[in-house]
Amino acid sequence: xxxxxxxxxxxRAGTVRPEAGRSAALSVSNVSLVYAGGRGREVxxxxxxxxxxxxxxxxxxxxxxxxxKSSLLYLIAGLNEATSGQMAVNGVSVHEPxxxxxxxxxxxxxxxxxxVRQNIEYGPKRxxxxxxxxxxxxxRYLAEIGLTQFAEHYPAMLSGxxxxxxxxxxxxxxxxxxxxxxxxxxxxxxxTRATMQKLLLRIWEQHKxxxxxxxxxxxEALLLGDRVVVMSARPGRIKAELSIALPRPRxxxxxxxxxxxxxKRRILDLLRDExxxxx
Amino acid sequence: MAQDLAMEAxxxxxxxxxxxxxxxxxxxxxxxxxPFAAPSSSQNFVLASAVWALIAGCWAALSYGGxxxxxxxxTPTAVFERAVAMIxxxxxxxxxxxxxxxxxxxxxxxxxxxxPVGLWMGTYAPVRAAIEPVVNFIRYLPVTSFVPLxxxxxxxxxxxxxxxxxxxxxxxxxxxxxxxxxGIARDLVNAAYTLGTKRSEVVWHIVxxxxxxxxxxxxxxxxxxxxxxxxxxxxxxxxxxxxYISLRxxxxxxxxxxxxxVLTIGFLGLVTDLFFRLLRRKxxxxxx
Ligand SMILES: Nc1ncnc2c1ncn2[C@@H]1O[C@H](COP(=O)(O)OP(=O)(O)OP(=O)(O)O)[C@@H](O)[C@H]1O
Ligand SMILES: [Mg+2]
Numbered sequence: 261x262x263x264x265x266x267x268x269x270x271x272r273a274g275t276v277r278p279e280a281g282r283s284a285a286l287s288v289s290n291v292s293l294v295y296a297g298g299r300g301r302e303v304x305x306x307x308x309x310x311x312x313x314x315x316x317x318x319x320x321x322x323x324x325x326x327x328x329k330s331s332l333l334y335l336i337a338g339l340n341e342a343t344s345g346q347m348a349v350n351g352v353s354v355h356e357p358x359x360x361x362x363x364x365x366x367x368x369x370x371x372x373x374x375x376v377r378q379n380i381e382y383g384p385k386r387x388x389x390x391x392x393x394x395x396x397x398x399x400r401y402l403a404e405i406g407l408t409q410f411a412e413h414y415p416a417m418l419s420g421x422x423x424x425x426x427x428x429x430x431x432x433x434x435x436x437x438x439x440x441x442x443x444x445x446x447x448x449x450x451x452t453r454a455t456m457q458k459l460l461l462r463i464w465e466q467h468k469x470x471x472x473x474x475x476x477x478x479x480e481a482l483l484l485g486d487r488v489v490v491m492s493a494r495p496g497r498i499k500a501e502l503s504i505a506l507p508r509p510r511x512x513x514x515x516x517x518x519x520x521x522x523x524k525r526r527i528l529d530l531l532r533d534e535x536x537x538x539x
Numbered sequence: 540m541a542q543d544l545a546m547e548a549x550x551x552x553x554x555x556x557x558x559x560x561x562x563x564x565x566x567x568x569x570x571x572x573x574p575f576a577a578p579s580s581s582q583n584f585v586l587a588s589a590v591w592a593l594i595a596g597c598w599a600a601l602s603y604g605g606x607x608x609x610x611x612x613x614t615p616t617a618v619f620e621r622a623v624a625m626i627x628x629x630x631x632x633x634x635x636x637x638x639x640x641x642x643x644x645x646x647x648x649x650x651x652x653x654x655p656v657g658l659w660m661g662t663y664a665p666v667r668a669a670i671e672p673v674v675n676f677i678r679y680l681p682v683t684s685f686v687p688l689x690x691x692x693x694x695x696x697x698x699x700x701x702x703x704x705x706x707x708x709x710x711x712x713x714x715x716x717x718x719x720x721x722g723i724a725r726d727l728v729n730a731a732y733t734l735g736t737k738r739s740e741v742v743w744h745i746v747x748x749x750x751x752x753x754x755x756x757x758x759x760x761x762x763x764x765x766x767x768x769x770x771x772x773x774x775x776x777x778x779x780x781x782x783y784i785s786l787r788x789x790x791x792x793x794x795x796x797x798x799x800x801v802l803t804i805g806f807l808g809l810v811t812d813l814f815f816r817l818l819r820r821k822x823x824x825x826x827x
Contacts, residue, residue, distance in 0.1 A: 334729075337729070337732075337733055338732070339729045339732060339733070356732075357729070357732035357733055358732075358733075358735065359733070359734060359735030361733060362733055362734070363729075363730070363733040365726055365729070365730060367726060369724070369726045369727055369729070369730035371727065371730075371731075371745070371748070371749075372749070372825050372826065373748040373749065373751065373823070373825050373826075374748075382731075382734055383734035383735055386734060386735040386736055386740075387735055414824070414825040415825075416825060416826070430734070431733070431734075434734055434735065436733075440733075
């Protein structure tokens, strides 16, 4: 993943395609992606995937490793081109990356030459926000991720979990309409993970964002999501969608409720089938 | 790190306790031979001084001891006296300045063009496709073989020596910058796009800073090459400079002057190296 340096295609004003999910903030229809790996090494990463995410919905994707979750997020972010199919954000079809779709990557992607403060400030600065406005936003996010004292540190001086928190703040500070998150809490210890989940839920409830969130952790999926999408591996397809009607605000106390346990069992069964098929 | 190494594995500990002589405390390992251990400045100083002293000692033994004739190897005293004389009449400074001037002009011209063009080459496939074959062709031509041609075309003035340096350094710099630029993590660029960076901004906002530490290292290394090509140019055609006085001294069998010129070049090289190390610390503090 991630050998995508070129922003595909010419910059061009998006064409409005009202037929594709009129009410969807994010609509993916019949998208396939084949990686051309050279002779006999083609990988069908995604096979006719369709997914509509409504405005302000928190949609979670779970699936076995290598099923194309990251690939799907890269496509929506406009960082890679689908082999076939269409994608649209707020009715505007996706041809190139843009600040309307923020992304937290699976690996570390902080800019090593910028301090924590400058990293978080990067997006607002690109958008031409004034220095005073920027510093207000940065200070707020620094406080929220608990790294105010590390504002002037370079990423190399931070722990893995601290870096990922900065990456999340960097994406949020840019205030994107759609937030794509690729296992953002995967590297965090369980306490920090719980704090970050709470923070994310609070921000999502306050700022009303459309979120597409990838995770391996089913508890996390059920804690966060309005809907959980289960993918199958090779070729990556959408296997099932579960709507999560658990009451909000949620906390991990839910984990003992029968509804939660029933949902968890269904997702586990769906995933177990996948893994059995692999072997 | 050192403590980790000094700790014994739990298994071996219990065996040690079981044995009758098991009271021995865990032995602390010396850090000296720990791979990539943080250097200690006092130790570094001692080690570097020892090597210098060894070289100077060999030189003194060979020359004072009369093992090598003073016609081929001057004594340290002779070189020192020559240095006093040439510093006294200002000629060493004049020649050194002349050399420094040529190196600085040639190296600066080359670097100022090589860095941006190298960044474009590493970032944009068409730029690379257009110039890489030519660059790789020229890069393997021995610069020395072009010196007669340059003399014919440009004469033996300052421009000729600057041209030799540029020709010797530029194409190597270009390839080194382009390779570093091409090697940066693609997800840095991807992250920049999702934060609103435009395609035309990527070179300046992402590729350049991401490559800066490698660029500064490249400058430090190629500055040494610039000195090499300078001396080549001066040996063949010049009327001043450290290479020129070496050549003149050879004709008069003044090995002490040749030694003095060589030592001066070495000293200036050391200063250049130190300058680039400090510059890197200043400009790229995040990548130590
Ligand atoms: N740049 C690439 N070139 C070729 N094949 C790729 C590339 N990136 C990913 N793949 C292939 O595409 C498939 C999906 O990869 P992807 O990274 O999207 O999986 P994922 O679901 O995010 O996995 P994980 O949960 O381990 O992060 C994998 O089989 C992988 O081998
Ligand atoms: Mg992934």
